Amino acid sequence: MADQDKELDHLFAQARAARDVFPDDLAVRIETDAEAVRLARSARKGRRTWRDKMMAIGGWHGVSGLVAASAAGVWIGFSAPTFLPDPADYFVSQEVTYLMADLNLDETYLEETE
């Protein structure tokens, strides 16, 4: 039995002697995989997704706040409250009156020309 134990120990020693030998092509394959993983990861970092952009303005809360503010702006633009002056009047109506006065046109003239 002692001889058999010795034989087993000898076989273990043989196996250990071969342990640190590693195929070069396997090392190349593993390093190529590592590079592929690294490149994929850096490409993912470079590409900001819609989700990333959403998170940058505060997630869903940020997005809903932005949408509400935009909608309110559009609504105020279309139907301003009566107590507020319409800024468009300052530009459009005054300008048109001024031009009409300049041309010295009256309604009779307009009717004739038509």
Place this chain on the structure above:
Amino acid sequence: MEDLTSYPNTAHGGSSAAPDPSDEELLGQFADGDTAAARLLTGRLGPRCYSVALRMLGNRAEAEDVTQEAMMRLWKMSPNWVPGQAQLSTWLYRVTLNLCVDLRRKKRPDALENVAEPEDQAASVVDQIQESARKDALQAALDQLPDRQRQAVILRHIEELSNPEIAGIMDISVEAVESLTARGKRSLTAMLAARREELGYEHG
């Protein structure tokens, strides 16, 4: 069965690896995009992974595939590794052993089919004798051990890991490791003795 005591290629790392930086630090560097760290880790951990896979499977091509897959999992999980949670080598050994067990389970039905029909009896016997002569006796015996015993024996007597380390890898107690390795060694000794008798060798 292949002769697993000789290899066609040269050493690629292993025992000569520098002690600094640690495996964990290298993994962190790789996660930060350092390619050189991946090369160092391949040199340190690849041979250990391959050695275990080779002894678990007894087949070089399969051992290479398992090693590549285990290392691939290492690269992929690198950003999620929590330093200090465990030894990196423990994690890698565990992944490697699990991959080996999965592969052996998948392979078993095919292996049984292949054994079935020896067409030319005479040629087959000659082949078998030649094969036996070339056979790695240890591998032939290891292949007969139950999975857990084989894992414990390989980690203890070929990888030379401590019992607590093996207990960590196999997720069992140190006593269980001792029991598995003792039973494994006893079975191996008996199998080697039986093999010598089959081949007609004298004892001693």
